Amino acid sequence: MVTAAEIRQRFLEYFARQGHEIVKSSPLVPKDDPSLLFTNAGMVQFKKVFLGQDKRNYVRATTSQKCLRVGGKHNDLENVGRTARHHTFFEMLGNFSFGDYFKREAVDFAWRFLTEELGLPKDRLYASVYREDDEAYELWKEIAGLPDERIYRLGEKDNFWSMGDTGPCGPCSEILIDQGSHMSCGPECEIGVCECDRFLEIWNLVFMQFDRDASGTMTPLPQPSIDTGMGLERIAAVCQGVYSNFDTDLFSGLIRTTAERAGVVYGKDEEINTALRVIGDHSRAVAFMLADGILPSNEGRGYVLRRLIRRAFRFGRLIGLRDPFLFDVCSQVVSEMGDDYPELHETAAFMVKVVRQEEERFGTTLDKGLALLEEELESLQGAGQTQVPGGVAFKLYDTFGFPIDIVNDVAEARGFTVDEAGFQEHMQAQKERSKAAWSGSGATDMAARFVALLEAGVQSDFVGYETLQSTSRIA
Numbered sequence: 001m002v003t004a005a006e007i008r009q010r011f012l013e014y015f016a017r018q019g020h021e022i023v024k025s026s027p028l029v030p031k032d033d034p035s036l037l038f039t040n041a042g043m044v045q046f047k048k049v050f051l052g053q054d055k056r057n058y059v060r061a062t063t064s065q066k067c068l069r070v071g072g073k074h075n076d077l078e079n080v081g082r083t084a085r086h087h088t089f090f091e092m093l094g095n096f097s098f099g100d101y102f103k104r105e106a107v108d109f110a111w112r113f114l115t116e117e118l119g120l121p122k123d124r125l126y127a128s129v130y131r132e133d134d135e136a137y138e139l140w141k142e143i144a145g146l147p148d149e150r151i152y153r154l155g156e157k158d159n160f161w162s163m164g165d166t167g168p169c170g171p172c173s174e175i176l177i178d179q180g181s182h183m184s185c186g187p188e189c190e191i192g193v194c195e196c197d198r199f200l201e202i203w204n205l206v207f208m209q210f211d212r213d214a215s216g217t218m219t220p221l222p223q224p225s226i227d228t229g230m231g232l233e234r235i236a237a238v239c240q241g242v243y244s245n246f247d248t249d250l251f252s253g254l255i256r257t258t259a260e261r262a263g264v265v266y267g268k269d270e271e272i273n274t275a276l277r278v279i280g281d282h283s284r285a286v287a288f289m290l291a292d293g294i295l296p297s298n299e300g301r302g303y304v305l306r307r308l309i310r311r312a313f314r315f316g317r318l319i320g321l322r323d324p325f326l327f328d329v330c331s332q333v334v335s336e337m338g339d340d341y342p343e344l345h346e347t348a349a350f351m352v353k354v355v356r357q358e359e360e361r362f363g364t365t366l367d368k369g370l371a372l373l374e375e376e377l378e379s380l381q382g383a384g385q386t387q388v389p390g391g392v393a394f395k396l397y398d399t400f401g402f403p404i405d406i407v408n409d410v411a412e413a414r415g416f417t418v419d420e421a422g423f424q425e426h427m428q429a430q431k432e433r434s435k436a437a438w439s440g441s442g443a444t445d446m447a448a449r450f451v452a453l454l455e456a457g458v459q460s461d462f463v464g465y466e467t468l469q470s471t472s473r474i475a
């Protein structure tokens with residue numbers, strides 16, 4: 001069996017042979033880019049190069065990029081554990097051309113990597129292109145020999161990419177693999193129509209071709225570029241002959257240890273399966289976030305981290321784990337992936353302490369909060385209602401530290417929805433109350449500034465374990 005680590009290596013080496021510079025993954029916190037919560041694609045570290053604002057001494061690059069899709073514009077949190085292909089944290093393999101090669105080579109490299117290097121069966125591969133992109137359509141016919149019925153023309157939503165409302169943009173083209181009719185979601189199952197796992201999207205090739213201005217006019221770029229992304233977990237599943245990313249070697253060890261610890265079996269009961277997958281997924285995200293200097297807190301990136309820890313902890317409770325356990329799973333992530341990502345080893349001891357402390361803290365209020373939520377659900381049910389009011393979600397947040405995700409998870413499993421808009425209103429009102437309280441007393445002005453400074457420091461700089469530990473106690 002080819003391991004995920006081998007696939008990563010083969011990808012980078014293949015593109016190195018085609019003249020690409022192997023560039024290290026950038027951290028999960030984008031540098032100098034407050035507009036972005038987390039690095040969510042391989043191109044993020046090259047944004048300025050694509051815009052012509054930064055020059056490198058290479059025009060072709062290849063990376064395996066750490067990505068997070070949670071809490072920002074791309075948010076896959078709700079999908080995790082429910083689809084076989086989505087994670088919060090994943091690795092994106094990519095090749096990039098900065099004004100060098102364009103569509104023809106991009107299609108050719110990708111096709112040859114999949115079919116020659118990895119030996120995927122040609123007759124199960126499909127491509128999608130942007131509706132108007134005849135050029136890409138023809139290339140798939142010519143280079144890959146794909147017949148018309150295996151090339152789909154799709155619209156903006158699936159096959160047009162842009163960095164923002166203005167700036168570089170262009171059509172993209174995706175490569176999908178048919179996993180077989182047993183994976184089909186029903187008679188509607190088709191590329192571009194359903195979202196199921198039968199036609200698995202493995203690779204997205206973005207053709208950066210235009211510059212869009214504020215009025216929406218698109219002018220061709222003088223030097224069109226290439227940006228591609230393929231999820232390592234997905235291609236590993238395909239190469240390892242399994243239908244879920246969670247059955248690859250990237251997850252199987254994490255899931256096995258957690259299942260053994262809880263005394264449950266993976267693969268028998270859907271509720272237990274989801275819990276084990278979520279824990280496997282979140283343990284990786286948590287380990288990599290801490291390794292990149294993010295600390296649990298009540299806002300911004302730190303709150304996303306805290307939410308993931310608490311959500312994983314609640315899923316642990318669901319399978320009977322009562323004591324802190326996630327810290328141990330994180331330490332397994334370190335031993336399994338630390339050789340490829342040394343920052344994991346470097347922060348391991350500290351990481352384990354922080355996660356354990358977070359679990360212990362939340363452990364003291366989780367039961368009380370769950371009991372309250374249970375009571376609420378029962379009385380709602382009695383009253384024939386199906387929506388948890390925003391005020392209840394807020395109380396769970398405010399008194400018991402429940403992130404909204406947990407309320408959603410529990411409510412949904414019982415057939416309820418949650419009034420999230422109402423919850424947000426309560427949050428906003430609380431923010432305004434505390435702002436008013438600060439500005440009312442002049443003496444706290446210094447304290448407020450001190451807290452702001454501390455928070456800024458914690459968010460942006462890794463200032464050593466001593467400082468991190470003491471600030472994490474204050475937060």
Ligand code: ATP
Nearest residue numbers: 069076085086087090201202203204229230231234
């Ligand atoms: P999907 O349609 O399956 O949600 P996407 O179109 O949002 O994927 P892209 O933004 O095109 O994904 O990202 C490029 C590649 O990264 C995808 O083709 C896929 O292989 C991988 N990928 C995207 N999102 C995830 C995720 N949440 N977890 C794991 N891999 C992902």
Ligand code: MG
Nearest residue numbers: 074075076086
């Ligand atoms: Mg997506």
Ligand code: MG
Nearest residue numbers: 158174201204
């Ligand atoms: Mg897609």
Ligand code: MG
Nearest residue numbers: 174201203204
């Ligand atoms: Mg895509």
